[in-house]
Amino acid sequence: MPDKETCPIFDINVHLGCWHNQRLPYTSPLQLQKKLNSLGIRKAFVSSNQAIFYSDPEPGNLELLNKVKRYPLFVPVPVFNPNIPNSEEILRKYSKLKIKIIKLFPSFHNYSLNSEKIKSVLKFCLLEGFIILIQMRMEDERLQHPTLKTNPLDIDKILEIAEMYPSLPIICLSGYFNECVRLAQNSSNIYLDISFAERLDTIKALLDVIPLSRIVFGSHTPFFYPESALLKVESSEIPLCWKEHILYKNIETLMEER
């Protein structure tokens, strides 16, 4: 495993708050920071669980911002719903504030990724240099609450928008192994986190079929034990410098390009 002192870990898939279907650990920023720091994670891109369900996510995003601002580990990522009436105004505000990353939850906000509305949002994001995170799922569909179910995303529609905006970086979070492979193999601008992807020798199996530059570290903490994602990388028999790319350099490069 790379040296924790010289190889910081950037976690692209972190959440803060409670969840209706799971008694989550680390629901305060202090607890979450302590846990992630103990594993060598030095930057956590975090979004608010509550904001997903608010009719207007923005107050939820601001709540998160206030909660984490004293904790250097966190990079707050706003939950963005393109369906709310002032979505363009919100995007302009983010741009002015140099917030160049947003997270979409199409399954929760009930829209299609190839709708006209989302296309205009993505066009704006492309022009303003944003990075788009797409949360493909929050839970294994087989274990959702029986009355609060969401459907998996349509991979074809993600590929469609990626092709439409080839210079727009899209990071897909929480995809299963086969979804990750299909997304990476059929696009040039889609990046994948490793939290849900699983196969014997996961990282090696991913690298057999998709480029190193497209794999980023994401743990889906606190829904998952972060040790699972870390062990996937740690135990993989790949060169140390490849591990560094997955653990932080790929995300760092994307951010620097913004």
Place this chain on the structure above:
Amino acid sequence: MNIIDIHVHPELEDQDYSLTEKMIGLAKRYGVKHICLLGDVLHFGYDPSEEQIRKINDQTIELVEKWSDFFFGFCFLNPKHPEEFMQQEAGRCFKNKNFKGIKLEVAVNARNKHVEKVMRIARNMNIVVLLHSWSTEIIDNREHQSDPEDIAYLASHFPDVKIIMAHVTSARERGVLAIKPFSNVWVDTSGGQPIAGTIEYAVEKLGSERILFGSDAPGRDFSAQLGKIYGSNISEYAKRSILGENARKLLGITDG
């Protein structure tokens, strides 16, 4: 730490042993001392014939003989088959001392009358039965899938047969509570995503002695599955118990 992985499936297509050798190599890298092979149980679908059952067990027998210091075997049965055939098949497998139990998948629900035949065989041979289980709240198909409540029902009717309920991740809190009263039921940690809190809850309610580590490789990764145990907020004693000691005691494994 000498880990025992209670839940691994070989693949019938692995004729040149390349997958098996890869699994052994990876497992050893993580300190896994022994693996229990359960057979390629879904290769022929939900309801394999007698001939197909023999093929699946042939492979398990072959691998257990070839790597006798590493693998233990479970005899895969379809409860819908005649009791006489299942007895013969269990007898055939258990000629090898490294066979440790019977595996049931999804031919029928655990409450189905056919399962009683298997339980009688297990009782007579004094061996454990490892059953697939998955909460049907979302996936339905209870004709084939067994809820933890179905495993509890079976355990209550056969209190003298030791049962391992697979996939505690899917059982969640309600499933753990369902089997809690039945001291003849253990759970394995195999499969599913590494959902935080699952292991802590199972330890709190069942005690660490009733939990067995399993990976469900090769569909799953030893790393992610071991991360559940390493990442859980439980005592070192509990981790050691889950990772190997409990399986040693339950299956009568004396080495390592």
